[in-house]
Amino acid sequence: AFGPNVTTTRGMLVTVLHRMAGEPAASASAGFADVAAGSYCAAAVDWAYEAGITSGASSTGFAPNSALTREQAVTLLCNYAEAQGLDVSAAADLSGYPDASAVSAFAQDAVAWAVDAGLLTGTGAGTLNPQGTATRAELAALLERFKKFSSLSKRLFDRLLSRPGCFARRFVLCWGQETQRGIFMHNQNEAFLHLNDALPADIARRRDMGDLAGALQLIDARLSSGVQPLLAPRLEAERLRLTRLPYDYPYTRPEAVALVRAEWPGFTEAQFDALLDGGRIDWRMVDGELRVHREFLESLRIYPKEAPGLVHEAVDNAERDAVLARMEREGSLTARITLKASIRALVPVAGQEVQAWLPLPAACPQQSNIELLDCTPGGVAAPEYAPQRTMWWKTNGVGEFSVTYRYLFRAEYTAPMSLSLELAQPDFDLEEQPPHIVFTPYLRALAARLTEGGANPAEKAKAIYDYVTGQVDYRYQPAYLQLDCIADQCAKTLRGDCGVFALLFITLCRIAGIPARWQSGLAVRPGRVGPHDWAMFYLAPHGWLWADCSFGSSARRSGEDARRAHYFGSLDPWRMVANSAFQAPLTPPMPAWRQDPYDNQCGELMVGGRGLDAPERAWGHELLDFTLL
Numbered sequence: 141a142f143g144p145n146v147t148t149t150r151g152m153l154v155t156v157l158h159r160m161a162g163e164p165a166a167s168a169s170a171g172f173a174d175v176a177a178g179s180y181c182a183a184a185v186d187w188a189y190e191a192g193i194t195s196g197a198s199s200t201g202f203a204p205n206s207a208l209t210r211e212q213a214v215t216l217l218c219n220y221a222e223a224q225g226l227d228v229s230a231a232a233d234l235s236g237y238p239d240a241s242a243v244s245a246f247a248q249d250a251v252a253w254a255v256d257a258g259l260l261t262g263t264g265a266g267t268l269n270p271q272g273t274a275t276r277a278e279l280a281a282l283l284e285r286f287k288k289f290s291s292l293s294k295r296l297f298d299r300l301l302s303r304p305g306c307f308a309r310r311f312v313l314c315w316g317q318e319t320q321r322g323i324f325m326h327n328q329n330e331a332f333l334h335l336n337d338a339l340p341a342d343i344a345r346r347r348d349m350g351d352l353a354g355a356l357q358l359i360d361a362r363l364s365s366g367v368q369p370l371l372a373p374r375l376e377a378e379r380l381r382l383t384r385l386p387y388d389y390p391y392t393r394p395e396a397v398a399l400v401r402a403e404w405p406g407f408t409e410a411q412f413d414a415l416l417d418g419g420r421i422d423w424r425m426v427d428g429e430l431r432v433h434r435e436f437l438e439s440l441r442i443y444p445k446e447a448p449g450l451v452h453e454a455v456d457n458a459e460r461d462a463v464l465a466r467m468e469r470e471g472s473l474t475a476r477i478t479l480k481a482s483i484r485a486l487v488p489v490a491g492q493e494v495q496a497w498l499p500l501p502a503a504c505p506q507q508s509n510i511e512l513l514d515c516t517p518g519g520v521a522a523p524e525y526a527p528q529r530t531m532w533w534k535t536n537g538v539g540e541f542s543v544t545y546r547y548l549f550r551a552e553y554t555a556p557m558s559l560s561l562e563l564a565q566p567d568f569d570l571e572e573q574p575p576h577i578v579f580t581p582y583l584r585a586l587a588a589r590l591t592e593g594g595a596n597p598a599e600k601a602k603a604i605y606d607y608v609t610g611q612v613d614y615r616y617q618p619a620y621l622q623l624d625c626i627a628d629q630c631a632k633t634l635r636g637d638c639g640v641f642a643l644l645f646i647t648l649c650r651i652a653g654i655p656a657r658w659q660s661g662l663a664v665r666p667g668r669v670g671p672h673d674w675a676m677f678y679l680a681p682h683g684w685l686w687a688d689c690s691f692g693s694s695a696r697r698s699g700e701d702a703r704r705a706h707y708f709g710s711l712d713p714w715r716m717v718a719n720s721a722f723q724a725p726l727t728p729p730m731p732a733w734r735q736d737p738y739d740n741q742c743g744e745l746m747v748g749g750r751g752l753d754a755p756e757r758a759w760g761h762e763l764l765d766f767t768l769l
Contacts, residue, residue, distance in 0.1 A: 151204030350425030404449025
């Protein structure tokens with residue numbers, strides 16, 4: 141068990157920092173008499189001493205089992221940040237705190253930095269409480285804030301490049317001198333941060349009527365004039381969306397009807413209109429006519445009552461149900477999983493620079509023992525804690541890449557309604573993240589209605605989960621770059637796929653004051669591996685829990701209330717987590733248009749400086765071994 145109220149020791153924090161750094165080995169022992177060789181924190185203490193993160197509690201001892209005070213925690217964290225190349229020079233004025241004089245001399249600078257950075261927020265009584273001990277829950281909250289503070293920036297990379305032993309310098313050196321000079325080159329994908337800016341009315345009207353060529357002509361004219369530079373990112377994003385739209389919506393109405401009739405001969409035009417108006421068939425206007433989404437038939441197969449003439453896949457859930465039942469009995473299940481991921485270009489690459497990114501399992505609460513077994517030569521793995529972890533290659537004329545890895549995935553079972561909770565929640569992971577996690581008036585009103593009367597955060601989160609899984613129906617989506625304000629639109633259309641479900645849940649939780657965040661990667665089952673997204677939510681003092689609203693909605697459709705309840709608080713052992721953040725950069729950032737600027741489950745390719753779209757590449761995942769332990 142996590143033990144949120146357990147007091148943290150000095151050895152515990154140094155061990156956490158060591159793991160965050162990638163568990164580098166020290167060249168020699170620190171020589172502290174109270175740290176036994178082979179103890180759980182010995183390697184971490186040796187590393188921290190060598191890196192200048194700690195000098196010990198005395199000249200001969202580290203005091204690994206002593207309770208960690210708040211000022212000691214931020215001092216170690218400040219030293220760690222500086223060792224990693226972060227700027228820790230900023231300092232807050234502590235004179236406004238009544239117990240500022242209680243801060244020890246050695247901790248003055250670190251506490252001032254931590255307050256300025258928002259890492260140390262004071263107690264409910266308005267004090268710093270520097271000599272108070274830190275519980276595991278408090279330390280977890282501190283590390284969550286630090287994770288946001290330490291997001292890679294130009295200033296950070298400048299510092300890292302000057303440090304001979306750090307990962308980032310080694311990484312950038314292998315990236316090449318020319319990339320060092322241009323490491324912070326213009327990243328086209330940042331244009332999607334402006335997606336909620338309204339388009340000029342003439343462009344919007346042409347787009348909505350399906351006159352894509354006319355809309356593109358107007359966009360190009362505005363961009364070439366250069367008179368509206370602040371509008372340029374929004375126009376560039378829309379230009380990409382319009383050029384890619386026909387791929388997502390290829391079928392005319394007659395073609396779509398013919399595809400249905402190939403399986404369901406008696407299908408009528410009136411039935412097509414009913415499915416269209418009922419939101420079962422997704423469509424857009426392209427070249428002045430209605431075009432239907434390429435996966436519309438697969439969306440219809442999910443609802444046999446509304447499309448009884450289509451072939452519906454028979455699903456045997458006996459094995460899945462048995463595994464979930466075992467997980468609930470035993471409290472957790474662990475799987476050892478070996479996967480091979482691959483990607484290849486479908487366009488000529490001879491004589492051209494090629495860069496590739498493939499997802500890797502990331503360090504997270506569920507995953508451990510991550511091993512990289514094999515890869516195409518030249519691959520560089522991102523740190524295990526990268527927000528969208530990848531293996532990266534930079535080559536010339538090579539068009540196919542692969543990586544094989546093994547990891548342990550541990551799925552814990554938790555029933556959130558049985559937890560003893562605090563009414564007050566932490567203040568991390570509560571912010572808006574435009575363009576898709578946005579607190580619109582409609583979502584604010586919806587969150588207030590759903591959580592009204594909730595006695596504690598678990599009840600509020602459950603009300604949100606019940607709404608999302610009970611009201612939103614699954615429908616295959618176009619590339620996410622085609623979607624506007626995803627959470628708000630999902631709440632209004634009541635249609636979405638796994639990632640859309642997750643973003644609506646996250647947004648409503650954050651509005652209700654419940655920390656929530658993104659997690660995604662793969663659903664891994666023998667015989668089937670594919671992209672999947674879900675959400676995490678935080679209940680103090682317990683910590684992080686999970687919500688898979690897509691699987692919950694599927695259980696509701698099939699009348700399986702027990703399975704629906706399972707995915708509020710818990711997952712299953714059939715996962716690979718690569719991503720802990722939505723719309724985060726790859727490592728290194730991909731400067732050209734990504735196929736998916738928000739998430740990364742299939743990989744990305746860049747040939748001759750241009751990002752490849754879906755029809756220009758092929759990707760796959762091969763399950764080599766799956767063993768429940």
